[in-house]
Amino acid sequence: MTSLASEAPETLFKTYRQRGNAENQIKELKCGFGFDKTDSSTFARNTARALITGIAYNLVQLFKQLFVSEDRRSTISSLRFSLFHIAGRITWHARRVVIHLASNYVYKNWFSRIMDEVHQLAT
Structure with missing residues (x-):
């Protein structure tokens, strides 16, 4: 039910879809x-x-646009789970940081690709 009865159904659908995205x-x-x-x-x-929460949200959205091309609908919860809940260890050798991920890490290739893209962007 809507008070916008004079609008075309396609316009109403588009308007309410945007409202759903905002929600x-x-x-x-x-x-x-x-x-x-x-x-x-x-x-x-x-x-x-x-304000800090809004900045964090925008940074995550930027991260998703730059590096998470195959699934832009990922929520912060799914990104946290797939990218940060990783068994492994960090070592330092000759002023170089090395990340050793668990061999059975499901998202290892995806994580490596994102890290490579971040490194390329930083250099």
Whole structure:
């Protein structure tokens, strides 16, 4: 039911789809980044926390646009799970950091590709 009865059905569908996307982004902010946490007793602290959360969200979106080309719909939870929940160890040899991933890490090729792209972007 809508009050926009004069609009074409295609226009209404497009409008409501955009609304659904906005609601998904809000849910991502709340669930993945803790945007709904207002633990502080002062407005300024809660505002600062919300702004930092917004910056973190935008950085993750940029990361996804640059490096996660095969699945742009990944949520922060799925990215955390696939990229950061990794068994392995980090060693330093001759001023060089080496990351040793577990041999049975399912996303090893994807992780390596992303790390290579990050390294190329940094140089």
